[in-house]
Amino acid sequence: MRLIFSFLALIITSGAWGASFTIAPPSSWVDPITLPDTTTLKAADPAYGYDYLLINHQVNVAESETFDQNAYRLTSASALGSGARITWSFDPTYETLTLHHLRVIRDGVVQERLREGVVQIIQQERDLDRHMLNGRLTAFVLLEDVRVGDVIDYASSRRGANPVFGGKYMEDLSTGWSVPVRHQRIRIIVPSDRPLTHKQLGDSVLIPSSIRSGNDTILTWEGRDLPVIQGEGELPSWYTPYPSLQLTEFKSWAEVASWAVPLYALPDVVPESVATKAAELTEGLSTAEDKTIALLNFVQQEIRYLGLELGPGTHRPTAPADVLARRFGDCKDKTLLFCTLMRASGLKAWPALVNTDYRDHIKDWVPSPYAFDHVIACVSRGQALWWVDPTLTNQKGGALYRGLPDYRLSLPVDRNTDALAPITRPELAQRRMEIDERFDVTAFDAPARFKVVSRYTGLSADSIRAYFARTSLDEITKEYVNYYATAYPGLTSTKPVSISDRAETNTVTIEENYSVPDLWKSEDSEPNILKANFYPQIISDYATQPSTRVRTMPLGISYPVNVLLTTRIHLHKDWEVPLTESTVTDHAFRLTDKMVGTGRLVTINYRWESLADNVPADKIASHVSAISRVRGTLGYNLTHNKAIAAANANTAGTSDVVPRFRFNxxxxxxxxxxxxxxxxxxxxxxxxxxxxxxxxxxxxxxxxxxxxxxxxxxxxxxxxxxxxxxxxxxxxxxxxxxxxxxxxxxxxxxxxxxxxxxxxxxxxxxxxxxxxxxxxxxxxxxxxxxxxxxxxxxxxxxxxxxxxxxxxxxxxxxxxxxxxxxxxxxxxxxxxxxxxxxxxxxxxxxxxxxxxxxx
Known part of the structure; x- marks a missing residue:
């Protein structure tokens, strides 16, 4: 059904926006750049598919107009499909699109392909799977008769700016690429009385310059023959291998907060529908925390996530009464509704802007609303603050137990905010897993009973609740069996997987029961030796080697992670195992393991703790070595020698097994x-x-x-x-x-x-x-x-x-x-x-x- 809806969105809008663009020459303020003679220019490595001759971006801040020109040569057949598809994206609520030219240059001969009738308009909604609609339109042309060696040169202008920013200019621009770029220029014309703050992030090779022209300042960043950047996999979410240029008219984070305050202003008089709902939700509750949890649960569970980010709606939340009535909204809408419900209940909460990927690394950015992609809420809790996310679902627990992603830094939307504020998370709300495994062995040739009890807290509990909510019990049991079958082949489930949920401490407990038919195994070369291997599968899942081990970029690590695995083996005979302990510590993790056996009980403990969210490139070699040490020692074997046991039994006259002698x-x-x-x-x-x-x-x-x-x-x-x-x-x-x-x-x-x-x-x-x-x-x-x-x-x-x-x-x-x-x-x-x-x-x-x- 989703695919059908998306297809209809494309078809229905394709004919409705014919007047959304014009074809005209660029404005007079644009400084044109002449392309080099492509007939004498040696082509770049065809493996890239593209050889960019020019990336030309110019902005007239006073006119709110942006000019873009791109020219590239197609160097391989693999690039023909995407290279012949030209697109321009714009928001029709505040932008107009002007197309200037679309040229195909072959053997030095220029063919103008831009004309009426070849340009189509569609509304793609690329974020529909994320439950977000932005209303942006895409103008596109599918070029015919395009060949390897052709140069595609096209230019356009967009006029207009999102009114939600109050006329202030800001922009993030890429200055590094994964394909050859022979010439890139960024040119910004800004009135001299509107100074810009700008910063290059990463290893940019563009050279900046600045000149005065009348009442304007012209800022330029330009570079030729840019180095090709090859990205690496498994990067931290906050790291991008490509350098960028940030520009903003905002002078400080305090100014950004002041911009956001009127957008998220709570109504002086709470709408009746919101006040009624708040009273209904908090009826019979006496403490501030109980009321807060009731209101938060309602917004998280009853207001579904869907964002209509059309025009100013990208940053302006919808009125709380409307969100309550339609029962959907995005992070802005849900957070403002929650804060309004809190006010109606005599409690205080306010929105806070965060970045879900770059987190605390935004402290190195220039101040801008573009630094944030999400909104959460900050609740006043006496002298302390309690940070909550109204968009999360399947959450339980009070202030000390409710999980929160590792956002780290926020910008509280408050008139008194003058800087980014750290986000604190209670210790008991941290992501944690405690897994208890129990093996009951009654004989070497009998199936062993295997029971697993797993306890999840914090966000781990939220994830498990969500998994059980969307997955049938049969499917869960099947997946769990297959998970453990990798370590214990032939394992079968003896009971359905069960779940218990302790809401007050936000703890989910899962119980699994299995039978392991061949726990003790022997090899053909050693028939007298029986071995039972006990393997910590969950630890192995975290102790993985990077796919790219020779790196120049940091390696992303799951963080924070805290896993405690305890395996208890109850045997049918005494089994003394001396205490063995080891610890492997790395920049990004620490693993401790301990094994000891007394009487008929052998206990194995593992604890995996992630210490950082990344491994710097200069520490990758030691990290790989540490992971190798961990994987080389994971798991313990219990070994039974039938020959020695038979010899001991023969001494007592109780065995008919004749031990063999193998020379050492x-x-x-x-x-x-x-x-x-x-x-x-x-x-x-x-x-x-x-x-x-x-x-x-x-x-x-x-x-x-x-x-x-x-x-x-x-x-x-x-x-x-x-x-x-x-x-x-x-x-x-x-x-x-x-x-x-x-x-x-x-x-x-x-x-x-x-x-x-x-x-x-x-x-x-x-x-x-x-x-x-x-x-x-x-x-x-x-x-x-x-x-x-x-x-x-x-x-x-x-x-x-x-x-x-x-x-x-x-x-x-x-x-x-x-x-x-x-x-x-x-x-x-x-x-x-x-x-x-x-x-x-x-x-x-x-x-x-x-x-x-x-x-």
Whole structure:
């Protein structure tokens, strides 16, 4: 039906506006520009489709007349369709359109195509889908016989200005383009007693100039061969890649507010219909807040949004009584009606102008009504202000809970306004989502029950209400199932999705119930390993990488966002998971996650907070890196090893499952690599020549030469230590050679997993291998009576003491060893300390040692 209405709007008006334009030469004040010789001008890159030769915009402020001329060459066939369609838009309520020429230049030959009968008038209403009608007309021509290489040159003038601005001039003009532009000129003729405030935003290359001509000032901005600007996707709403020029006669924001005050003036005597409705809505209510909410709810829900922005109606609101009678209006109309209802109830509220996209960035603009595209209301609430938007729907809650978009800055329509004012939003009204997930696992091979309870507040609650209001319950259930099915394939709904709404706190709660048939899965290569993955889908939705990662422009981020996700997994057996926590912080977001398991409950917490609405271009690389870290760690696995479980059950004689053995090559590789390194180190020291001649024994010292005395005790230790270390390595780490065991203790989510297990075991394997190979070399040095033996002996004793101390600290700190194990380890360290205290001085002082180890 909407398409039919739009089509009729085009057809019906096409013949009714034949006299809405004239064909005539431009006014005498226009300064013409001659186009370059296109036959000698090299064409621009055909990929752009257009090669603009001229963009010429001139304004005579005193005459309220604007002249525009555009000339472009078509450089590709893809541009023929749009390039041959010429349009001029104007508002017939206050503007007249004059067409000057429409030329096609081919091979240097000018063809004038503008004549009676070729111009059609239509009323398009481009904003009809946004429930807005502006009444603007479009004159258009569909050029025939247009070819690649042709130059299209057309010019027109519009005379008249919107009377709502009281004769003041203002304009926003683009000074940067996405296609080649060889020449752009902006020329403004303004009476010298009407000074303009102007500002170039962005990286404009147009050069300004100013001259006096009689009683006028002529301002000019001109540039040639403008750089082509390539926009990037995912930009913040307030950022535009194209520079612009702003001009205004308004000197300050106070002057803009003064302009708006009479437009939004509340009637001295409230119309009877409005007063009656206010009394009806507030009957029985005693507090100012309750009355305000009743009036606001009425305007939000009962006055539908539709804007008739015809002529002055672009900025002048409709009378409140008329809005109430017809039950529709735009933001201006609904806000003024709300403020009038408030006055009728003895309460105070006034309109405030905001910008929905550029928000607080308008503070850098020149003062102008064009800085605003929306109107909200400001309510006096004691010493505080309460900002509300009468155009929003599906809202509930009082002053502390009712949501408001992040407008940030406003211009209150009040005679005392002298600057832009910040908009404050209550903390409890912020957009927030709290999602609780619960899994109930009764067996590894049984379906798991999955329940999701989501609580939404602020604008999030408004969005959910609107979604449920316009969508059937069957469709909602289907969409929710498909959402979670991406993480849990085969998931089915066991109950319809339900909603509960707590109006007083503006909280909407959604409950979902599912069955997950195959939560625990194994892979063909590892049939004994069962894994259950718990994936935070909602966090993943926010932790997305930009499509354009090498950027020169900021990246827009959803803001503000505050999501708390808690996943509780109730298992059918004990599952100890050590506490793990991590935080990833970036310029634009912070993600914290925590996992812990005690008894049969494993809990996973995520919190995603957006910290800014954009990522600057110079921080994109670090942002991409941070998102990669987040996505690389999202989700947790719980792992069950059937082989180990079967082995434990067989020990108790209760299982008929025979566990298999898969060899783990990792410790073998560590042992071999360490042994090879020690072989070359030992051979190096074995081959070192003596730096000094050996000591000569005195006649009475000959009995001290040789392996005797206390060296017999040393010999026993030298021989026994490698054997002891080999036995200990096999006894302590034999299970590590089973790949199933290794995966069970090193796989996150396993019942036996601890993050420090893997690194500590690897360190201990390497350390014990060093002790074995070092002990073997020490035995060689001993029986070969090498002079390097005492130093090697001392080094090995010191290494044993340090290794045992560090290993004890690591096990106690990272693995939280129990008291008996801690006492046993401390006893071993004490023994080594005593041995060092005895044998290190012996090696340094003993005459037998010096006379025996001389080679």
């Amino acid at each position: 090559w990792m410790p073998i590789v560590l042992i071999l690599v360490t042994s090879v390194v020690m072989f070359y180190v030992g051979r190096h020291f074995y081959a070192l020549p003596a730096l000094m001649p050996p000591p000569v024994p005195a006649p009475d010292e000959t009995n001290l030469v040789g392996l005797g005395g206390w060296l017999i005790v040393v010999a026993l230790g030298v021989i026994g230590r490698p054997i002891f270390c080999i036995v200990q390595l096999i006894r302590e780490f034999g299970a590590v050679f089973n790949l199933d065991t290794w995966e069970a203790i090193t796989t996150p989510g396993s019942a036996t997993y601890q993050a420090a297990f893997g690194p500590i075991i690897i360190t201990e394997v390497i350390g014990n291998t060093l002790l074995i190979t070092g002990g073997l070399w020490l035995a060689v040095f001993f029986f070969k009576r090498k002079r390097a033996f005492p130093g090697a002996f001392i080094a090995l004793m010191v290494f044993i003491l340090l290794f045992l101390s560090v290993d004890t600290w690591a096990v106690d700190t990272l693995l939280k060893s129990d008291e008996p194990e801690k006492t046993k380890t401390i006893s071993e360290i004490t023994k080594v300390v005593i041995q060092c205290a005895i044998w290190i001085p012996y090696m340094l002082k003993s005459r037998r040692v010096k006379l025996t180890f001389t080679r």
